[in-house]
Amino acid sequence: MHLNQAVYLLSSFVVPMGVFSQELPITTTDVFIQSGEVSAxxxxxxxxxxxxxxxxxxxxxxxxxxxxxxxxxxxxxxxxxxxxxxxxxxxxxxxxxxxxxxxxxxxxxxxxxxxxxxxxAPAADDAAPVSFVWVADLAGQGWGRNPNFEITSVGGKTVSGGYVVFDTMEDLGPDFALFQGDMIYADNAIPASQEIPTGGNWTNNPTKDFVAVTLDDFRHNWKYNHGDEKMQSFLAKTPIFVQWDDHEVTNNWYPNEILVDPLYDENTPANRLYENSLRALYEFNPIEEGSSIFRSQKFGKHLEIFFLDFRSFRDPNPENEAPEPSAMMGDEQLQWLKDGLSSSNATWKILSSHDPLGIVTGGEGDRDSFGNESPEILGREHELKDLLAFIHDNDILGVVSLTSDVHFTAHVNMDPSRAEGGFTDFKPLDEYVIGPIHAGSFGPNFMDTSFGAIYEYELGPLTLGFERWANLPPSEFRLQSFGHASVDEDGNLTIKLIGIDGEVKLEKKLSPEVSNGGSNPSGASSMVFSHFIPLVSLFLLVLN
CATH class of the missing domain: 2.60.40.10 (Immunoglobulins)
Structure with a gap:
């Protein structure tokens, strides 16, 4: 999700739909390929x-x-x-x-x-090591494919043009990648030139001068990103698991919403965009026809990943601030997740989602995730409470959340000793937040305190002295990131939050004996910071 304020940056660039620039071709590849959904x-x-x-x-x-x-x-x-x-x-x-x-x-x-x-994937009883990356937020807020963009990696390698992050990730050789969402920005134009808030101009070539409404519009968005040579190379070598978030359709959408955004015709139903977007998602990604976005996959003895869909089954965003329960996952998905967690014998059970559990997103009346800026348990937090209680009551170990969406890097810890919502019967839970990989950077955001969530680490524009909503481009590469996780033969889990230049911002090592790191995980983990980032108290209204 992104700031409503950022939309105005794009509105002046919207021209008739379906028009691409001719300066550079969208792709130079005769046949595009990628693999995904790997099992044993x-x-x-x-x-x-x-x-x-x-x-x-x-x-x-x-x-x-x-x-x-x-x-x-x-x-x-x-x-x-x-x-x-x-x-x-x-x-x-x-x-x-x-x-x-x-x-x-x-x-x-x-x-x-x-x-x-x-x-x-390794067989279910094989303790073979496994590694993967997780990514989100590609070509948003007007920052698209820039042939002049160049970085020097921490290893001294010069990477030029386009989506440089994919070159950095390819060098790590992950077994697979999680594409968590916002891997297109169907509601964002990509103009030929965009002013950089800190000075200078960013060049996009090719451009994308429309917002998506028709099926062909959504298809064009995937073709734009897939045309990047570094992304093509990465996808040819790395199987992916695809999820989605809002910008595959439009900002902060929910089922049955009637859109009032000036980017669309009056009273455009979000469901119409959803249907076209979903079809394009399945056409342009390695997803088995008829399969669900929420599913799970085992990778040997030590790792099982639960891919969640926080977009398709949610109740309206305004209901998230009401005392009554409202849905994020919906009953069917929530029960599926409970059943899967309770039956899993994996050392680590990863929740892969495109919305954070504790960080507040969206503006007042449009809270887009679980958090709602109130210490009380409201709206969708009742569903989260249900899940946390289930994990606690069934003594399920090794649950870790990996997420994205908010366009800054963070490690969040939720702990019952700090919970302000009156509910404390849950295990401490760690959540690791990445992004963007190539989009505007914002934040960090306000933290919801219902379940005792705090930032253990945070890195966004505000922590480096910029405005919170600066919409800084990928050239401010310190603020662009992806995640890397690896499990060794003994079941030790290492999580790294990495800049697009390869700099490790945060590294945390977890042993299987203590899988839910709490406030003081006594010998359970070690943490390495590449540099110190001061924590900043966040008490302002978030419109994310």
């Missing part, structure tokens, strides 16, 4: 024939044809293949070939993708 014995491989012709598509695995299909404009020339009966914890190579079919059905010269690779 399967993977989903997605491809797009960028010639945009009806084509025969062949999927090669380790050099042999596995599956074939035909793509048309019905799916914007995209296709996803599910490959099964694979071996666990093995790296495979793959490629995709598109052969255009002319009106006379004469075969044309085939177009070939780059070679991709993926590694299947």
């Amino acid at each position: 014995d399967s993977v989903v491989i997605m491809a797009r024939c960028n010639s945009e012709e009806e084509s025969s598509v062949s999927l090669f695995l380790n050099g042999e044809v596995q599956q074939e299909a035909t793509v048309t404009n019905e799916t914007d020339f995209t296709i996803s293949f599910k490959v099964e009966r694979l071996e666990s914890n093995v790296r495979y190579t793959y490629s995709v070939q598109c052969t255009a079919i002319s009106t006379a059905e004469a075969r044309q010269e085939p177009l070939n993708s780059m070679e991709g690779s993926f590694k299947t």
